[in-house]
Amino acid sequence: MTRSLRSDAQRNRLRILEAAEVVFAMKGPSASTEEIAQRAGVGIGTLFRHFPTKKALLQAILKELAVRIATETEELVRSGEPASAFYEFFSRMVGQATKQKTVVGLLAEAGIAVSVAKPVNALRDAVEALLAGAQRAGKVRQDVGVAEVLALLTGVCQASMHADWSEELQDRTLAVVFDGLRPNPASDGGPSLLRSRSA
Amino acid sequence: MTRSLRSDAQRNRLRILEAAEVVFAMKGPSASTEEIAQRAGVGIGTLFRHFPTKKALLQAILKELAVRIATETEELVRSGEPASAFYEFFSRMVGQATKQKTVVGLLAEAGIAVSVAKPVNALRDAVEALLAGAQRAGKVRQDVGVAEVLALLTGVCQASMHADWSEELQDRTLAVVFDGLRPNPASDGGPSLLRSRSA
Amino acid sequence: MTRSLRSDAQRNRLRILEAAEVVFAMKGPSASTEEIAQRAGVGIGTLFRHFPTKKALLQAILKELAVRIATETEELVRSGEPASAFYEFFSRMVGQATKQKTVVGLLAEAGIAVSVAKPVNALRDAVEALLAGAQRAGKVRQDVGVAEVLALLTGVCQASMHADWSEELQDRTLAVVFDGLRPNPASDGGPSLLRSRSA
Amino acid sequence: MTRSLRSDAQRNRLRILEAAEVVFAMKGPSASTEEIAQRAGVGIGTLFRHFPTKKALLQAILKELAVRIATETEELVRSGEPASAFYEFFSRMVGQATKQKTVVGLLAEAGIAVSVAKPVNALRDAVEALLAGAQRAGKVRQDVGVAEVLALLTGVCQASMHADWSEELQDRTLAVVFDGLRPNPASDGGPSLLRSRSA
DNA sequence: TATGAATGAGCATTCATTCAT
DNA sequence: GATGAATGAATGCTCATTCAT
Numbered sequence: 001m002t003r004s005l006r007s008d009a010q011r012n013r014l015r016i017l018e019a020a021e022v023v024f025a026m027k028g029p030s031a032s033t034e035e036i037a038q039r040a041g042v043g044i045g046t047l048f049r050h051f052p053t054k055k056a057l058l059q060a061i062l063k064e065l066a067v068r069i070a071t072e073t074e075e076l077v078r079s080g081e082p083a084s085a086f087y088e089f090f091s092r093m094v095g096q097a098t099k100q101k102t103v104v105g106l107l108a109e110a111g112i113a114v115s116v117a118k119p120v121n122a123l124r125d126a127v128e129a130l131l132a133g134a135q136r137a138g139k140v141r142q143d144v145g146v147a148e149v150l151a152l153l154t155g156v157c158q159a160s161m162h163a164d165w166s167e168e169l170q171d172r173t174l175a176v177v178f179d180g181l182r183p184n185p186a187s188d189g190g191p192s193l194l195r196s197r198s199a
Numbered sequence: 200m201t202r203s204l205r206s207d208a209q210r211n212r213l214r215i216l217e218a219a220e221v222v223f224a225m226k227g228p229s230a231s232t233e234e235i236a237q238r239a240g241v242g243i244g245t246l247f248r249h250f251p252t253k254k255a256l257l258q259a260i261l262k263e264l265a266v267r268i269a270t271e272t273e274e275l276v277r278s279g280e281p282a283s284a285f286y287e288f289f290s291r292m293v294g295q296a297t298k299q300k301t302v303v304g305l306l307a308e309a310g311i312a313v314s315v316a317k318p319v320n321a322l323r324d325a326v327e328a329l330l331a332g333a334q335r336a337g338k339v340r341q342d343v344g345v346a347e348v349l350a351l352l353t354g355v356c357q358a359s360m361h362a363d364w365s366e367e368l369q370d371r372t373l374a375v376v377f378d379g380l381r382p383n384p385a386s387d388g389g390p391s392l393l394r395s396r397s398a
Numbered sequence: 399m400t401r402s403l404r405s406d407a408q409r410n411r412l413r414i415l416e417a418a419e420v421v422f423a424m425k426g427p428s429a430s431t432e433e434i435a436q437r438a439g440v441g442i443g444t445l446f447r448h449f450p451t452k453k454a455l456l457q458a459i460l461k462e463l464a465v466r467i468a469t470e471t472e473e474l475v476r477s478g479e480p481a482s483a484f485y486e487f488f489s490r491m492v493g494q495a496t497k498q499k500t501v502v503g504l505l506a507e508a509g510i511a512v513s514v515a516k517p518v519n520a521l522r523d524a525v526e527a528l529l530a531g532a533q534r535a536g537k538v539r540q541d542v543g544v545a546e547v548l549a550l551l552t553g554v555c556q557a558s559m560h561a562d563w564s565e566e567l568q569d570r571t572l573a574v575v576f577d578g579l580r581p582n583p584a585s586d587g588g589p590s591l592l593r594s595r596s597a
Numbered sequence: 598m599t600r601s602l603r604s605d606a607q608r609n610r611l612r613i614l615e616a617a618e619v620v621f622a623m624k625g626p627s628a629s630t631e632e633i634a635q636r637a638g639v640g641i642g643t644l645f646r647h648f649p650t651k652k653a654l655l656q657a658i659l660k661e662l663a664v665r666i667a668t669e670t671e672e673l674v675r676s677g678e679p680a681s682a683f684y685e686f687f688s689r690m691v692g693q694a695t696k697q698k699t700v701v702g703l704l705a706e707a708g709i710a711v712s713v714a715k716p717v718n719a720l721r722d723a724v725e726a727l728l729a730g731a732q733r734a735g736k737v738r739q740d741v742g743v744a745e746v747l748a749l750l751t752g753v754c755q756a757s758m759h760a761d762w763s764e765e766l767q768d769r770t771l772a773v774v775f776d777g778l779r780p781n782p783a784s785d786g787g788p789s790l791l792r793s794r795s796a
Numbered sequence: 797t798a799t800g801a802a803t804g805a806g807c808a809t810t811c812a813t814t815c816a817t
Numbered sequence: 818g819a820t821g822a823a824t825g826a827a828t829g830c831t832c833a834t835t836c837a838t
Contacts, residue, residue: 605801606801606802609801609802639802640802640803640804641803641804642801642802642803642804643801643802643803646800646801646802646803
């Protein structure tokens with residue numbers, strides 16, 4: 001098999017991914033393939049050679065994004081600050097979602113128990129590690145699981161994309177969620193009356 | 200083809216609204232008018248006679264929904280159980296959203312400070328009353344405002360529409376949010392360190 | 399046969415015709431039937447009961463118009479001023495066309511050798527009489543026929559409906575046509591070299 | 598289905614233009630884009646790729662036509678026969694209009710003082726040159742301007758599209774107009790009583 | 797392999813005409 | 818006879834996807 005053109009192909013693939021990231025980020029998944037191809041400086045045919053459907057391209061973007069975020073998250077895990085790391089991550093994610101419409105899609109997918117895409121699972125694992133660390137540090141309740149963390153994260157991110165969202169509202173919303181996640185100082189260690197199931 | 204004229208145009212109007220509710224619920228606002236008309240058992244022309252624009256139809260759905268929900272909510276307000284009413288409402292809403300994508304749109308619109316549509320404002324007011332009652336009863340923190348309540352509600356509803364959502368996950372997610380909303384038993388009465396502004 | 403409602407029907411017919419005249423005059427034949435019915439204060443069904451097709455309504459309008467104009471024209475014929483009457487009629491028609499888009503359609507139909515509609519034929523006859531009078535008075539060439547008169551009239555009327563038309567342009571255009579219609583003072587009585595056919 | 602790509606997109610463009618010319622000629626500007634695409638043997642998408650709007654297509658037709666006619670007209674100007682050239686042009690134009698409804702639209706646009714489209718202005722200029730030549734040669738009155746020439750031309754062309762038009766009628770109509778344009782042999786050199794303004 | 801022209805199903809919307817009341 | 822709600826074919830236009838070059 002001739003491999004001479006492969007490097008070109010690789011470069012194109014990257015260009016398309018970069019363009020798609022930007023465009024999907026700005027306009028969401030309804031952005032047109034044509035616009036992406038244009039921004040990538042590539043013919044529409046090339047785009048479809050690399051990604052057989054629009055959906056496939058979107059998934060690839062999500063994978064890319066998952067890898068990047070998972071990496072960042074793992075760094076946070078390794079940072080040795082389990083107490084703040086988890087909350088830091090949560091805030092950061094919400095902050096990003098405002099401008100990166102794709103983040104929401106990714107988080108939603110990460111919320112699925114087992115994703116088809118490996119990087120998404122990696123992200124989920126990283127979040128789980130973050131959560132576990134915070135729990136060990138006594139900063140997050142024991143009886144909270146990744147599932148609801150991701151659900152809450154997804155939800156707040158989605159909410160953050162609506163008309164009236166402001167930094168202030170974001171702070172106030174996160175304050176409530178964070179308070180719900182923190183161990184109740186009065187009854188630390190024991191589950192609340194409402195919740196008795198473990199993750 | 201089903202027939203119904205004159206005063207029974209109202210019946211068709213209702214059928215269209217019902218169909219639109221279902222279809223929009225399933226497919227979101229990008230659902231096609233044609234499909235709605237079909238489901239309503241009505242010609243496409245009839246649909247457009249009743250609602251001059253797809254947007255108008257969507258708004259009408261939201262209005263209908265807003266009226267229905269606002270009414271329910273006001274009943275809760277009057278129920279004389281301010282303690283549980285607020286949380287009841289919140290749960291109910293999330294429960295509905297799972298099957299009614301439109302609820303999310305409505306809540307999102309309700310989140311906007313002043314909506315163009317009267318019923319939406321009515322809903323917002325009802326929620327505000329519910330919240331105030333719960334706060335007076337000491338069941339919700341004083342420093343929480345409608346804005347973040349609606350944001351949280353919208354967020355959880357949106358999250359609830361994703362693949363892996365289950366009753367269990369819903370309960371666990373709501374538990375976190377509710378805990379975040381409840382006054383901290385240890386420091387009841389005084390604002391937390393994080394938040395000092397009142398709604 | 400009961401005839402009690404006939405008078406109502408007649409009144410409706412008239413109302414529709416009046417409305418149609420106005421609306422077609424303003425917007426031309428592409429005006430919508432709905433608008434006409436509305437202006438007539440009549441249901442769309444009533445309109446179609448009286449005129450089975452939009453085309454039929456338009457034709458009826460043309461007939462109405464033909465009757466009116468034919469009457470006016472016959473009056474001009476009887477006015478005893480054959481010299482000026484013909485040119486007066488021509489100018490008047492062009493003046494009207496600017497605001498009555500239907501006039502053009504009528505003149506076009508009048509140009510057809512034998513119309514299906516009697517009133518249109520009557521109009522044609524009246525114009526012919528006008529022309530004959532002017533020719534007898536020596537104010538219009540002998541070798542000019544109704545056909546070309548109507549063609550010219552239609553043409554100028556149609557031209558008058560375009561963007562840049564002004565009173566000045568109208569005068570200048572009519573001046574040329576009228577000069578072409580007048581007998582050549584130098585060679586009066588004999589046909590020009592170019593034209594030898596008689597009407 | 599016929600295929601032709603890349604540089605041969607030009608061929609498709611031409612085919613669409615040709616089809617549009619024919620279809621618009623037959624049915625006027627209300628002809629459907631679908632029919633044009635069909636006649637061109639091209640998908641509707643292709644049509645819209647070449648002309649983003651129906652209006653744009655129509656304008657392109659007019660431009661094409663304007664260029665073609667302007668070229669022909671300039672040739673007539675250069676032919677060195679100013680006497681006959683002007684009348685030749687006028688007759689030719691009317692002859693074409695019978696089968697090309699678009700010619701009328703073009704002439705109408707040319708009648709507007711300054712068109713948006715360059716080719717239309719070029720046509721107008723060419724007609725002006727033709728007229729000036731004929732006037733210098735003493736074959737057309739000095740006090741006639743392009744405006745009324747184009748109005749007359751437009752008018753006769755429009756009239757020529759109606760049911761009963763025949764070659765004979767065309768000759769007779771043009772004879773009148775041409776006579777109106779020619780200097781009055783009896784008063785050659787001086788303006789007529791009716792008109793005193795010069796073009 | 798890259799290109800971008802071609803494709804056509806799909807969409808929202810309009811309007812002359814029909815028909816149950 | 819009058820009404821106006823219902824109808825659906827038709828229109829201009831978009832966009833993901835295919836395929837000849």
